[in-house]
Amino acid sequence: MNLDLIIASKIFTKFCLEFLEKSRLSYLDPKLNEKYMKNVVVTGASGQLGKAFLDHLSKNSQYKIYALDINFYSPIVSTNSVEYIEIDITNEKKVVAFYKKLNYIDILINNAGIGTFTPFEDRTVEDFMNVVDVNMKGTFLMCREAIKLMKLVKKGKIVNIGSIYGMVSSDPRIYGDSGRNNSEVYSMTKAGVLMLTKYLAVHYAHSNIQVNAISPGGVIRKQSPDFLNNYNYRTPVGHLAKEADLLPALDFLISAKNSYTTGQNIAVDGGFTAW
Secondary structure, three states, X not given: OOHHHHHHHHHHHHHHHHHHHHHHHHHHOHHHHOOOOEEEEEEOOOOHHHHHHHHHHOOOOOEEEEEEEOOOOOOOOOOOOEEEEEOOOOOHHHHHHHHHOOOOOOEEEEOOOOOOOOOHHHOOHHHHHHHHHHXXXXXHHHXXXXXXXXXXXXXXXXXXXXXXXXXXXXXXHHHOOOOOOOOHHHHHHHHHHHHHHHHHXXXXXXXXXXXXXXXXXXXXXXXXXXXXXXXHHHOOOOOOEOHHHHHHHHHHHHOOOOOOOOXXXXXXXXXXXXX
């Protein structure tokens, strides 16, 4: 190879490396960082809470949001700041491929979760493992790949959506004869999500990655009048939550003002777990 070409190649390589390093340092500088769009990933984006999170987050012009779910039937919010991606978060190869397309990630909101409502005695292994796969394996994969990117820039925030039923048992008296009592596997997996939150918070605090959880109580939807009456009686504030009730906790945990709170679980439950 021509000597001049070798020298030119080395100079160009050095220039590229210096440019990349300056870009990385600029991203880390809080003052310069303001000009960067923040990459926000939300799983379970087509669900009840996911839709509320997207609608809320999309109002922040600094966010580029990646809305993930296994399928979307129509856009949830009409804005160029949201990109809808159909993905099975239990598929390791697809999760890894998704993260490879991101240069960086600032915020991960693990909202995907499913349950099953058949009686415990009738629970099949298939039903059991379906819940485990989404609630635990999917959350694990999303966290693992996000942390790889967050470590590169030594910053990031993860919010895992747990449940009060990962903290306490469901009360069968609330459900009456509806046949929709909370399942043991849902509680098991949500308890696992809360412990994963604590583990990641402790082991990646040195990388300036804050990992927290929000555990909602009952959220109003099309529940039966019998269920609503029972649940309202059981809850100190006397009613179920609205989706908007979770947003203040979410805003705090993902905000730049939060640099010290990590490994915590905020129960947004109207006092349900207080007694």
